[in-house]
Amino acid sequence: MSDLINTGLTLAEHSASPFLTSTLAVAVAEIGDKTQLLSLLLITRFRNRWAIIAGILLATVINHGLSAWGGDWLGSRINDWLSNGTGELILGISFLLMAIWVLIPDKADEDEDDLSRWGAFAATTVLFFIAEIGDKTQIATVLLAAEFQSMWWVTAGTTLGMLIANVPVVIWGNHLMQRLPLNAARYITSAVFLALAAWSLLSAI
Numbered sequence: 052m053s054d055l056i057n058t059g060l061t062l063a064e065h066s067a068s069p070f071l072t073s074t075l076a077v078a079v080a081e082i083g084d085k086t087q088l089l090s091l092l093l094i095t096r097f098r099n100r101w102a103i104i105a106g107i108l109l110a111t112v113i114n115h116g117l118s119a120w121g122g123d124w125l126g127s128r129i130n131d132w133l134s135n136g137t138g139e140l141i142l143g144i145s146f147l148l149m150a151i152w153v154l155i156p157d158k159a160d161e162d163e164d165d166l167s168r169w170g171a172f173a174a175t176t177v178l179f180f181i182a183e184i185g186d187k188t189q190i191a192t193v194l195l196a197a198e199f200q201s202m203w204w205v206t207a208g209t210t211l212g213m214l215i216a217n218v219p220v221v222i223w224g225n226h227l228m229q230r231l232p233l234n235a236a237r238y239i240t241s242a243v244f245l246a247l248a249a250w251s252l253l254s255a256i
Contacts, residue, residue, distance in 0.1 A: 068199065069195065069199035069201040069204040069205050069208060070204040070205075070207055070208040071208065072195065072199070072208065072243070072247070073192070073195050073199075073204070073205045073207075073208025073209045073212065074208040074209070074211045074212045074215070075212070075243060076191055076195065076209075076212065076243045076244065076247075077188050077191060077192070077208070077209045077212025077213055077216070078211075078212035078213075078215040078216050079212075079216075079239050079243065080187055080188055080191060080212075081188060081212065081213060081215075081216030081217065082216060084186070084187065084188070084216070085182060085186070086179060086182050086183065086186070086188075086213070086216075086217060087216060087217060087220050089178060089179065089182055090103070090107070090217045090220040090221050091220055091224060093171070093174065093175055093178070093221070094220075094221055094224050096171075096174075097170075097171035097174070097175075098171075099171040099172075100221050100222060102170070102171035102172040102175065103171050103172075103175045103221050104214075104217075104218055104221055105172055105175075106171065106172045106173070106174070106175025106176040106179060107175055107179050107213065107214065107217050107218070107221070108210070108214065109176050110175065110176045110177075110178075110179035110180040110183065111179065111183070111209070111210045111213045111214075112206070112210055113180060114179075114180050114183040114184070114189060115183070115188075115189070115192045115205075115206050115209045115210055115213075116202075116206045118189050118192040118193050118196070119192050119193070119195075119196040119202045119203075119205045119206040119209070120196070120202050121193055121196075122192065122193035122194060122195065122196030122197040122202075122205070123196045123197065123200055123201070123202040123205075125193070125197050126142075126196065126197030126198065126199075126200050127200060140251070140252065142194065142197060142198055142251040143248045143249075143250075143251030143252035144248070144252075145194050145248075146194060146198075146244045146245075146247040146248035146251055147244070147245070147248040149187070149190065149191060149194065149244040149248075150241045150242075150244035150245045150248060151241070152187055152190075154238070154241050188209065188212075188213065191209070191244075192205060192206070192209045194247075195208075195209070195247075198247065198251060
């Protein structure tokens with residue numbers, strides 16, 4: 052029994068930081084992001100909110116899973132390619148750039164026409180997957196996985212963060228969007244990435 056408890060404590064210790072950090076970073080970064088605006092668009096086209104939520108979940112798991120895998124692979128090799136803390140220095144600068152990028156408001160894409168024939172689940176899955184390509188949260192997922200070397204926990208955290216940010220929009224729609232503190236969310240997200248940048252840069256010293 053004690054071995055089981057110790058194993059559980061060790062697992063919690065190793066998973067808490069990447070999981071919680073990834074969840075917080077993405078959940079706050081998503082406030083006012085184009086995927087929230089996409090959620091708003093989808094609920095005006097489709098009535099099946101559960102299908103939209105399922106599409107968001109599937110698209111995020113696939114997109115962020117691949118991103119975290121790439122980030123994990125990159126992080127495991129960057130220190131082999133570079134020496135004397137250069138890898139951590141690059142990650143620190145990348146987090147610093149993310150802290151600046153998240154302060155720039157997103158705009159909705161205008162290429163989501165002709166959705167009705169797809170159905171709510173298929174339309175949401177495809178459009179969310181495409182919307183996340185090159186998006187702030189995808190880049191953040193790569194960087195977080197590279198930093199923490201934990202593909203599964205980062206994917207779980209960023210996916211939960213996406214659901215925390217987008218499911219309420221799907222359920223409550225424009226009523227909620229008008230009340231979200233967009234500027235405060237951007238500053239909080241920037242502070243999270245600044246903290247990660249500081250951690251990486253200090254590790255490089």
